[in-house]
Amino acid sequence: MKNPRTGILLKLGSVFLFTVMAAILKATAPAVPTGEQVFFRSFFGIPVILVWLALKGELATGLRTANPMAHAYRGIIGTISMGCGFAGLGLLPFPEATALNYAMPLMTVIFAAMFLDERVGVFRLSMVALGFAGVLIVLSQRLSLGMGSASAEQSLGAMLTLTGAAFGALAQIFISRMVATEQTSAVVFWFLVTASVLSLVTLPFGWVVPDPATTGLLVAAGLVGGLAQIMLTSSYRFADASLVAPFDYASMLMAIAVGWFVFGEPTTLRMLAGAAVIIAAGVAIILRERHLGIRRGQRAGTPR
Template structure:
């Protein structure tokens, strides 16, 4: 069986993997914020996130059936583009975490599927009915509630950076949809990691600085957590449909709130809770409509 062949469906396993990925992503985000407090630059954290993750990823691929043959690709430019927009999205995401409380940065990141719906209509020419457009509008209302543009309770630069990151993630979602038609998931993960490690390697000298053991421990932790979460995320889609596992991404917000409170004594405002609830409801309704659209119609018996 290859990564392109129909997988065995195990919804419970997929949900467990997805919740684990969301939990680890939350802890990784907390480590990024801790790293920023410790004086680490986002570019530097991103570089070492890929550099430290590449060797274990190669080992994991080598031990899989087919070994390193699975990283062969006939679409190098597509992987280059995916890596470029993925790096930009990640860079702005790390930056947003340093500028905003963890819960607010996480909540705004959930706007990515909203942007993805817009992009799928424009670039993939997908039919988007009024149900999904209503969900998109509702999602943007949720974002505005969190941002509170009437009084800007949160720093404007952090809000803008977070929205740019969410839009970048949406671009990644659309690109992966196109690449996955011909490429294995593990192939995409490998080339994203390799290209990002090499690319950031050229610019990191302009941002790097000397660090103590705590700084290096933080960057190693970010790499391990980020790599593990990415693999779990990919594995969840291997054993269960996206409409089953995707709703559990929102458990990351619960961890973000808990970690933000425990480490920085941040307590989300009522606006954050309300906006996050609206965004999550929008995302869940979009997934529900996707499931309805993909369900085969029953024959009418007359």
Template sequence: MSVNMIGALLMMASMACFTLNDTMLKLTAGAIPLFQLLFVRSLITCGLIIATKDRLGRLHFDIAAKDWYIIAARAITEVLISYFFLTALFNMPLANLTAIMQVVPLAVTLASALILREAVGWRRMLAIAVGFIGVLMIVKPGADGFNLWSIYALVAVLGVTFRDLITRRLSPTVPSMTVTLVTAATVMGTAGLASLGTPWVAIAPVSWLLILGSAVSILGGYFFSIQVMRSGDVSYTAPFRYTGLIWALILGWFVFDEWPGMLTMIGATIVVATGIFTFYRERRLSLR
């Protein structure tokens, strides 16, 4: 296979792992308090990262002070993302939430133009505008489908957008696994402190298996996403990120007996199509 094809397969594997993680966490909803769940999952994730040290990627802490500030800001943002995303995940269909999250690449492109002053042509700006119309079709503002959990999902989108923007500021020499470990440890510590305000519950064996599966899945997602950056052109592999929506539709149907309505499906199609067009334009410009 070509390097680009390998990169595409790795991207699809990454999206499958992240969606499996969401599915397993959603299956535990209600059985374990949110902060206790986050603490235990993050603890296992940290253990897996340390156990696979130097196998999934380099891991060291000899990092410049400027990069440490960025890593800290990124980790704190991840705490907020985890809270808002998981709260939305436990209270709305998996495919609907995943469809909303597909707007992240468009939001990052828009924020890059507004904040980082990166050049974004009128075609991509038009695609972003159309993509956000697709998001409005998914969240249905003013209709019965729009509720607090839709707002939580949109806050998670803003958090992921900010996280991705500041990640671009990291020096190329900073190991990805170090950033992952610090992030997981920050989520673990924050969730552990927050969980002290609520009683802990005994975790059933089935829930333990789901949490362990979630930790393995999230690590697999991190590993494959790192490998993607080393395989093929980013402009070629990036559109395969949208296969996460396909995984969410399949798992939502088989596991939770959920299927989005027609308006949500149309909105998701618009978001995916405009996102792919944006990547296509970036590829054309890079070739020039």
């Protein structure tokens, strides 16, 4: 049963929790290597998903898969995305990393046209171009295109974040194909399992034994991330995706607050301007698709 208010609240809750998770990962980045962060985020998200399925009475059926190899490919791509994103988060100011991640839905539009043969009209292409102009505005100080220069470390962080966004967009393409035969719970669960296993490949490259406080934060990141994923998934049960999707951008306000009050990172006008352009383009695409969906539904319901 649809309940838009509940769907929106769940979406906002998931955005808040994902922001908390990202803040935890940024805070632990100086002490823990990226591969180890990926392990904690993935491994400790698994129990949350299992408890959720058990409470729903779907533990026996929710993890079944008809295409194990699809989960493996999606897991590899998603793990690369997660690793690059976590690494970039540790090198960039928190709001800036958040803004650059907004490039992911823009890239998804491009990849959908390339790999799914989706028709992309002039409007969407124009908005994608506008969104990438916003990305360039955010990037300009990191690539020394404007006044001032950026450290090599922060430039690397920007590139890693965008690489993570690109692989995240590819993962979305895989998911869009998989949902025809796979349950959402199975997609989430087997991704977490795959990421946990793949992260162990980095074990010989600098893993550390974190102190109790850092360990607690890393475990919390996994638990919070798992809960956020459940809230995100549940939001689409109560409201249409086109209605709740724009609330993703509430994370920008949360990121600015976290960056300022937690990490002492001032937000530049250039970053805000670029983020505003990216968000405007993304929201325009979402609203346009919602409008077209309503029109298609009206035509489908018109007697002929």
